[in-house]
Amino acid sequence: MLSKKFIKRLKDDYGIVFNDQKLLEEAFTHSSYANEHPEGPRNYEKLEFLGDAVLELAISDFVYRHFPKLNEGELTRLRSNIVRTEGFSEFAVECGFQDEIHLGRGEELAGARKRKTLLEDVFEAFNGALFLDQGMKAVEHFLHLTVYPLIAAGKFNASRDYKTDLQEFLQQNGPVDIEYVTIQESQQPSNFVVELHINGKVISQGNGHNKKQAEQAAAQAALSKLE
Amino acid sequence: MLSKKFIKRLKDDYGIVFNDQKLLEEAFTHSSYANEHPEGPRNYEKLEFLGDAVLELAISDFVYRHFPKLNEGELTRLRSNIVRTEGFSEFAVECGFQDEIHLGRGEELAGARKRKTLLEDVFEAFNGALFLDQGMKAVEHFLHLTVYPLIAAGKFNASRDYKTDLQEFLQQNGPVDIEYVTIQESQQPSNFVVELHINGKVISQGNGHNKKQAEQAAAQAALSKLE
Known part of the structure; x- marks a missing residue:
């Protein structure tokens, strides 16, 4: 009750x-x-x-x-x-x-x-x-x-830094090897594809108009699997 | 107009x-x-x-x-x-x-x-x-x-067969090698993890209480990326 x-x-x-x-x-x-x-x-x-x-x-x-x-x-x-x-x-x-x-x-x-x-x-x-x-x-x-x-009041306006969040999340239990590998770069139309490797294992992919965006997207995808 | x-x-x-x-x-x-x-x-x-x-x-x-x-x-x-x-x-x-x-x-x-x-x-x-x-x-x-x-009337009740849908989607443009690899099997609590490889590349993962469920989940994850 x-x-x-x-x-x-x-x-x-x-x-x-x-x-x-x-x-x-x-x-x-x-x-x-x-x-x-x-x-x-x-x-x-x-x-x-x-x-x-x-x-x-x-x-x-x-x-x-x-x-x-x-x-x-x-x-x-x-x-x-x-x-x-x-x-x-x-x-x-x-x-x-x-x-x-x-x-x-x-x-x-x-x-x-x-x-x-x-x-x-x-x-x-x-x-x-x-x-x-x-x-x-x-x-x-x-x-x-x-x-x-x-x-x-704008509490949620700041766009989240998924790469930093992912790193913090993963390293709670000790050191982890995180690597972002660009597997596609095309300029017109601009499309970058990045693969995220954690301890050598492919965990997620991300797309974006530039490498930074694609890395953020890959980190976000990994977080949504892990969190 | x-x-x-x-x-x-x-x-x-x-x-x-x-x-x-x-x-x-x-x-x-x-x-x-x-x-x-x-x-x-x-x-x-x-x-x-x-x-x-x-x-x-x-x-x-x-x-x-x-x-x-x-x-x-x-x-x-x-x-x-x-x-x-x-x-x-x-x-x-x-x-x-x-x-x-x-x-x-x-x-x-x-x-x-x-x-x-x-x-x-x-x-x-x-x-x-x-x-x-x-x-x-x-x-x-x-x-x-x-x-x-x-x-x-039940038009949407049938649960979707994601593996079949994925196969049909991928093979529109010719033959593709699709492989489901079980990477974890635990019984109590039951948890299966399956990795989906397309042409030798890891595309997604899926979890489930049995292998069939985990494969469906992996196919669903791949479809949501691709569709």
Whole structure:
């Protein structure tokens, strides 16, 4: 059961009172808990499926309207900066979701409560539940109080340096040999293809108008496989 | 300019009359035409950015409600069967969009009007324009007359055979050597990793609970790079 304190916080801070309390409970129920408590709520995965699409549209719509001068590529990059795991997991923590997640014993001991991907999943599931319970307007109202101000303030504008991120990610567990090999260079139309080798093994490829872009794309592809 | 016949068809068949005619024109303007006619409408790419998210949510919401017994993985698979290029391009043709696209001369000569990816883009852009002009309810009404009945009838239920699709795709231009190499097999928990080699070059990897699943995943990853 969600805490009374949290239910009150949802009402006081965000004006949210669920009509269907079961949907709200479902959004905070991890599969490990649902397996241990078959009589309890379903796990949040179906709400996460829906919430993912709800957030994708809400954020696309917001950046489309709020940044009229950005072109399609810039909008896409901004959206992907916002919806990547770290972004939503921070909001989940700020909204007090972390303490409310129903976890099975093993996952609790394994530290799942602090896992960014799990926090992101719960944030998505919560927005999926809110959408089902009260529609898109309610989701937008919640995001106006949480996510949108930070988008408007430019928190996500900086384009990500995927090469640096990949290096940091890989070297958590000791030194790793990372090599970017240009396998195609054509000028007109400009198209560079770069292959990314990690410890001598081909992990990904990237394309771009120049070598730098292609390397970033290869690093991004590798990160999305690994993260 | 869109044809009067098409404007009439939108009204008669789908009950759609745009408030902002410029949005509708924009949805049918390819970048090649916009470049040749700088005084004309902007190209459809920003509407496509938005329409992609609009369709993703509309279809997620529909399958969530219409197939209550499917689990999250099945819903995700069904959604991806629906939103893949071939699906939307067929709807674009059925709705008479194909003849209305504003193309530049070079692209017209190159046969772009029949290109599936372009038809899909225009279908997305149209739904993005409709969303901006009249909101989600109007999009859902349009999809109830076009896409939803086919989803409900099970047109997209068959899970796709990615290995066969990849083979057909690659062999359009002559024989190709396709090899699936199992590089990891563990039983508890079950995890298979398969590497896909095309003409001796590693193209993608796939994971799964068994070898068949892992091969399908590797083929799917390769297709999403190539298509």
